Amino acid sequence: MNGPLDFTRNGPLYVGNKFISIINDEYITGGGTFRTGSNTMALYEIEDLGHSKKRQNTTKLFDMLSRSQQKELRKIAKDFNREEDSNNNEEEPILIKEKRVMDIDNLALKRKEGRWIIAIPVFSEYSHEGNGSYFYSLEEYVDYNGKVPKKLVPHNSLCVKxxxxxxxxxxxxxxxxxxxxxxxxxxxxxxxxxxxxxxxxxxxxxxxxxxxxxxxxxxxxxxxxxxxxxxxxxxxxxxxx
Known part of the structure; x- marks a missing residue:
């Protein structure tokens, strides 16, 4: 009989001269049919990577944006999540719940046509109230055209089109x-x-x-x-x- 499993994998999404963005994948099993897993993004300062304690100090990309960008992103996420909630089947079993969530707390950077852009992740959130299982899995990214902070990406252009x-x-x-x-x-x-x-x-x-x-x-x-x-x-x- 297989015992409990605790698996974590991480990898870089973006590496700059001061910050690094890392995606963390976690999967855990317990007794019986319990399962849980998640994908989350974390932003670290490069100099903190060599110190186990300092690695706990993460930053959110959202917090580095201007107030106008934050306001715009809140509205985008609110509208998206409201529409998803309205599309959910109200007759689905209460035991199992599943929905799509746009999460601005987990903003990421991705490449598009030779430059870095801000990407808003959409997660699939699944919960099973019977055995306690829970999954928060990355489904897709939605591009956001707002300017990337120079503090994060000092050089973000091509010398040719x-x-x-x-x-x-x-x-x-x-x-x-x-x-x-x-x-x-x-x-x-x-x-x-x-x-x-x-x-x-x-x-x-x-x-x-x-x-x-x-x-x-x-x-x-x-x-x-x-x-x-x-x-x-x-x-x-x-x-x-």
Whole structure:
């Protein structure tokens, strides 16, 4: 007979020069048919990653936004959740409850057309009042077009237009360019294409690097030389603990 299970997995969604956004997946089983699981987002300061106590100090992306953005997001979530509540079947069994929830306390950053945007998560909330099971599972993201705080993402633009990149690399999924505009890296499903001096033209990639499929860009901080190794070591230590 299998015993109780307590499983936690986490991974980075965004890494900047000061903050890192991490998604945490948790799954727990207990006696009988009890099960619980959740997906949550947490925002940490990079310097806190090496200190177990300081890792308890998380920040919400929502709290970093302007008051007007917060007001707008509250309305978006309120309208969404009100509509979902009205669509719920009132005759469903009381024992089991399931609904979709837009959660602005768990805002995340995601990539879209070469830049970081704010994403509002929609969760599927499930509860079983008979055995106490509860799940809060990420279902999808809804894009929010408000400005991303510079405190969080200092560099959030491309040196060439996304449309120009697609003309040269039709299967491009994402792209990043250096702050001084002398380097552009384009991501496809299985390659990285590097262009030197992209503002002068994108006729041919300077270098092409094969990568594993379904890779994503999470790092917004440019690092070279010894700094690149320091980044790798910091995150390896965190995620292996």
């Amino acid at each position: 996304w449309g120009e990149i697609l003309q040269v690399v039709p299967d491009a999924l994402d792209a990043v360019s250096s702050p001084n505009k002398d380097l552009l890296v384009v991501l496809t499903d299985n390659k990285l294409l590097v262009f030197n001096n992209p503002t002068k033209g994108l006729e041919k990639a300077t270098t092409t690097i094969d990568i594993e499929e379904n890779q994503q860009i999470v790092l917004s901080q440019w690092a070279v030389g010894d700094d690149a190794g320091k980044w790798s070591e910091t995150f390896r230590d965190y995620f292996e603990e």
